[in-house]
Amino acid sequence: MTTTTITVDFPAKQTKGYEIAIAPHSLEGLGEKLITLGLGQKSNRVLVVSNPIIFKHYGDRTVNSLKSAGFEVASLILPAGERFKTAASLQKIYDAALLNRLERSSVIVALGGGVIGDMAGYAAATWLRGLDFVQVPTTLLAMVDSAIGGKTGINHPQGKNLIGAFHQPRLVWTDPEVLKTLPVREFRAAMAEVIKYGVIWDQELFEQLSACDRLDQMRYLKSETLNLILSHCARAKAEIVSKDEKEGNLRAILNYGHTVGHAIEMVTNYRLFNHGEAVGLGMVIAGAIAVELGFWQISDQNAQLQLINKAKLPINLPKDIDPNQIITAMSQDKKVESGKVIFVMPKAIGKSIVTDQVDLGTVLKVLKKL
Ligand code: NAD
Ligand code: GLY
Numbered sequence: 001m002t003t004t005t006i007t008v009d010f011p012a013k014q015t016k017g018y019e020i021a022i023a024p025h026s027l028e029g030l031g032e033k034l035i036t037l038g039l040g041q042k043s044n045r046v047l048v049v050s051n052p053i054i055f056k057h058y059g060d061r062t063v064n065s066l067k068s069a070g071f072e073v074a075s076l077i078l079p080a081g082e083r084f085k086t087a088a089s090l091q092k093i094y095d096a097a098l099l100n101r102l103e104r105s106s107v108i109v110a111l112g113g114g115v116i117g118d119m120a121g122y123a124a125a126t127w128l129r130g131l132d133f134v135q136v137p138t139t140l141l142a143m144v145d146s147a148i149g150g151k152t153g154i155n156h157p158q159g160k161n162l163i164g165a166f167h168q169p170r171l172v173w174t175d176p177e178v179l180k181t182l183p184v185r186e187f188r189a190a191m192a193e194v195i196k197y198g199v200i201w202d203q204e205l206f207e208q209l210s211a212c213d214r215l216d217q218m219r220y221l222k223s224e225t226l227n228l229i230l231s232h233c234a235r236a237k238a239e240i241v242s243k244d245e246k247e248g249n250l251r252a253i254l255n256y257g258h259t260v261g262h263a264i265e266m267v268t269n270y271r272l273f274n275h276g277e278a279v280g281l282g283m284v285i286a287g288a289i290a291v292e293l294g295f296w297q298i299s300d301q302n303a304q305l306q307l308i309n310k311a312k313l314p315i316n317l318p319k320d321i322d323p324n325q326i327i328t329a330m331s332q333d334k335k336v337e338s339g340k341v342i343f344v345m346p347k348a349i350g351k352s353i354v355t356d357q358v359d360l361g362t363v364l365k366v367l368k369k370l
Contacts, residue, residue, distance in 0.1 A: 020148060024175065030065045040107040050111040058111060102131060113137065134169055134173060150245070151166060192277065208229070214310055215312075259343050260330065261275070262329070263327075263329035286343065296347055323368050
C-alpha cells in the first residue's frame with residue numbers, strides 16, 4: 001500500500017501541525033494510526049460521528065479498526081444532508097459526548113463528507129473547550145477541501161456556516177476507495193473545486209487534468225490519476241492554510257468562483273445547481289471578467305473552460321436568470337468588505353490574487369454576454 005503523506009505545518013507553532021495521509025484501503029489502519037500518533041491514549045475513548053448512508057458502507061470497518069487497536073468506541077449517526085447541519089444535530093453530538101463520558105484526551109472521529117466533518121469538528125472545538133478530532137473524509141469535496149484546514153461549524157437558519165470555529169484536526173485519514181460509492185453528481189461537483197486548485201495555485205495539477213479525457217466520473221480516472229489529484233489538492237490546501245490559517249489574506253484565494261457562485265445559488269433558491277456546479281459557473285464568469293479586465297489571457301480562460309466541460313459541469317447561465325439579480329445577490333454576500341465586492345482573479349494558470357478592484361459594471365457586462 002503506497003501512502004502519500006502531506007504535512008500541514010504552522011510556522012508560529014501555536015497550532016499543532018498534522019498529517020494528511022492518502023492511501024487506498026487504509027480505512028482498516030485508522031486505529032493503529034491513532035496509536036502511533038498517541039491520540040486518545042489516556043481516556044481510550046473515541047466517538048465516531050457519521051450518517052446512515054456512510055455508516056452503512058464504512059461504519060463497521062472504521063469501528064472495528066479502532067476497537068482492534070484497543071479503543072472503547074461509541075458511534076453517533078446523524079441524519080444525512082445539509083439541512084441537518086444545525087444546532088439540533090450539534091446538541092446530539094454533545095449528548096453523545098456526555099453519555100459516553102468523553103474526556104479532554106478523547107477523540108472525535110468524523111466519518112463523512114463536509115457536513116459531518118464541519119459539525120463533528122465544531123463539537124470537538126467546543127466540547128470541554130476542545131478535544132482532538134480526526135477527519136476521515138468520504139466525499140471528494142471533503143478529501144480535497146473541507147477536511148483540511150480546520151474550518152468547522154454549523155448553519156444558522158438565516159445563513160450557511162454562520163456559527164463556527166477554527167479547530168484543526170490532528171489527522172486527515174483519506175482512503176480513496178470509499179469514493180466508489182459516492183453518487184456521480186457529488187463527484188462531478190467536487191471536480192469544480194479540484195479544477196479551482198489548478199487555476200489558482202497548481203499549474204502542474206492543471207496540466208495533469210488537461211491530459212485526462214474525462215473528469216466527470218471516478219471510473220474514467222486511473223487510480224494513479226485519482227491519487228495524483230487528491231495529493232495535489234491536499235498539498236495546495238495545506239500550503240495555503242499553513243501560510244494563512246485564519247484567512248487573513250492568502251486563504252481567501254480558495255474562494256475563487258465563489259463570489260458569483262454563491263449569488264447564483266441564492267437567486268436559484270439553492271435548487272437548480274448544487275454548490276460545486278455553481279462554483280464551476282462562478283469560475284467561468286470570474287475567468288471571463290479576468291479576460292475583460294486584462295488579468296489573464298483568453299487562452300487561459302479557454303483552457304479552464306475545457307476542464308469544466310470535461311467535468312460535465314454547466315458553463316452557461318440559464319436564460320431566465322436576470323443578471324441584475326446576480327449583481328444584487330453579490331452585493332449582499334459576506335465577501336463584501338466596506339461596500340466593495342471581493343473577487344479572486346486568476347492571473348495565469350496556477351496564479352491568482354484577491355482584489356476589490358472589480359467593478360460591478362464589468363461583472364454585469366460579462367453576465368449579459370454569457
Ligand atoms: P455532504 O457531506 O453532504 O455529502 C454529500 C452526500 O454524499 C451526502 O448525502 C452523504 O451522505 C453522501 N456520501 C458521503 N460520502 C459517501 C460515500 N463515500 N459513499 C456514498 N455516499 C456518500 O457534502 P460535501 O460536498 O462533502 O460537503 C458539503 C459541506 O461541506 C457543506 O456544508 C459546506 O459548507 C462544507 N464545506 C466546508 C469546508 C471547510 O473548509 N470546512 C469547505 C468546503 C465545504
Ligand atoms: N473552503 C475554503 C477554506 O477552507 O478556506
